[in-house]
Amino acid sequence: MAVAVVAAPSPFLGNSSFHSRKTTFRRYIQNSDVRFSIKSIFWGPRKAVEPAKLELSLGDFSLPELGSEGDQTNSDKQKNLSVSVVSSISEVSPDEWDACSLDSSGPEKFNPFLTHGFLSSLEESGSAVKETGWVPQHIIARDGCNKVLGVIPLYLKSHSYGEYVFDHSWADAYHTYGSRYYPKLQCCVPFTPVTGPRILVRNTNYRDQVFDILVSALVALTIKLQVSSLHITFPSANEWGKLKEKGFLQRIGMQYHWKNRDYRSFDEFLMDMKQSKRKNIRQERKKISAQNLTMKRLRGYEIKAKHWDMFYKFYRNTTDNKWGTAYLTRDFFHNMASKMGDQVLLVTAEDGDELVAGALNLIGGDTLYGRLWGCLPRAYYPILHFEACYYQAIEAAIEFNLDKVEAGAQGEHKIQRGYMPVTTYSCHYILDEGFREVISDFLIRERAQLELVMKYYTNSVHLRITLLEVLKRNIVG
Structure with a gap:
């Protein structure tokens, strides 16, 4: 459901009833559901927004002198930095x-x-573009020699879909008081709740200075566009800490990741589980062969066009059955695969000669990232989801000697299968002072509740893992 936004002045600016309105708004936020499966009306059209008319340049800066006196390693041109906005990642070389x-x-x-390969696939395939409410507004920093020293993936958005950090109640509250929440700026990887750096800076002598300039440019663009807010979702913990010093509100979330404790096999991993969980996992895996299913892990060139055509059918079946949205187009999978090569791992399930299900993963430096899953419409194979998404991912991580598996958002059922809660982060820059103050209070209370939940889950298995590690060290010693 989409409701037109009332374009009215902020109730918190120049209003004699400031305190009474703020108190009411505070109650609204406090009474909102702070669980992590929030569903809510989106106040604003779920359609493309036109980027405001603005100068592409966000300013020119001079980098400070570094090094000993007389050091001429950097020319004057290299000490100049210009920051600008581009409307497509194709304007930057891969x-x-x-x-x-x-x-x-x-x-x-x-x-x-x-x-560049992943993000450009989203744009070229029509998945993250103006027509879907994702207007690319990437920030680029170049020195005087036109060398790129820093980039930020950034989008102007007309809705809150595809983000996995829920601000729907904030949008509803803005609407209640006649204020406009959309459009907003979103710094993220679209449709991908994966932690990683968001302010991407070259490793130069000026790295810290470039980082600070890029953050200032983000805030300046937010003010220039006169949007309600700027959101940086799933940044690294280090960035999260730095951005607090820049005036951003801090928020945490929770995901479930699997940690590789130098396992040599899946069975060795199972020995770290409680006996009841170990038995359950083994019984679940036996059901796959009992259904005459064959599991395969295909990588890079092994994945053919026919696999992606089928996987798109699986993906659409998942989104359609869960009342979700098919954010990604068929072309995205083909484009992404052609650019990412061996970084792509597709887990497939075959019933005889028929491909019936699949799970998409990407391989990072130390992490296997589980992303999407689906099966044939009207097909039902008990436990296949757990096998394709969780157990196959663990086996692959052990085989590739990766440190962990990130299996996406939500899912308490992952704990029973060896995945443990970890903290995720987001940062929020709210322009309106009144809304900012109340949202800040909300985030403090939300964080306390989430930390309590994480402590409960972690403590329930921490003692067993610790004892097993002690035993291993004694045996090896």
């Missing part, structure tokens, strides 16, 4: 974008979702 991404994470923590 090599320069990827150099910023790789330097930000380091090769050991390479994040495939931040690559």
Whole structure:
């Protein structure tokens, strides 16, 4: 349901009833559901928004002098920095974008979702474009020699779909008081709740200075566009801490990840589980062979066009059955696969000669990222979802010697299958002072509740893991 937004002045600016309105708004937010499966009306049209008319340049900056006196390693041109907005990632060369991404994470923590190949596939396929409410507004920083020193994936949005950090109640509250929440700026990887750096900076002597300039440019663009807010979702923990110092509100969330404790096999991983969980997992895996299903893990060139055509059918079946939205087009899967190569891992299930289900994963520097799952319409194979998405991912991570598996958002059932809760992060810059203050209070209370839940889950298995690790060390010693 979409309701037209009333374009009215903020009730918190120049209003004699400021305190009474703020108190009422505070009650509204406090009474809202702070669980992590919030469903709500979106106040605003779910359609494309036109980017405001603005100068592409966000300013020119001079980087400070560094090094010893007389050091001429950097020319005057290299010490000049210009920051601008581009309307498509295609305006930046893949090599320069990827150099910023790789330097930000380091090769050991390479994040495939931040690559030019992945992000350009979203735009070229029509998945994250103006027509779907995702207007690219990427920020680029270049030195005087036109070398790219930093980039930020950024979008102007007319809705809150495809983000996995829920601000729906905030939008409803804005509407209640005649204020406009959409459009807003969103710094993220579209449709992908994966943690990683968001402000991507080359590894130079000026790295910290470029980072600060890019953050200032983000805020300046938010003010220039006169949008309600700027949201940076799933940044790294380090960025999250830095952005608090820049005036951003902090929010945490929770996902379930599997940790590889130097396992040599799936059976060795099972020995770290409680006996009841170990038995349950083994029984579940036996049901796959009992249904005459064959599981395969295909990588890179092994994945053919026919696999992607079928996987798109699986994907649409999942979104249609769950009243979801098919954010990704068929072309996205083909484009992404052609650009990402061996970073793509597709788990498939075959019933005889027929492909009946699949799970899409991407391989990072130290992480296997589980993304999407689906099966044939009207097909039912008990436990197949758990096998394709969780157990096959664990086996692959052990085989590739990866540190962990990130299996996407939500899902308490993952705990029974070896996945544990971890903290995720987001940062929010709210322009309106009144809304900002109340949302800040809301986030403090939400965080306390979430930390309590995480503590309960973690404590329930921590003692067993600790004892097993002690035993392993004693045996090895």
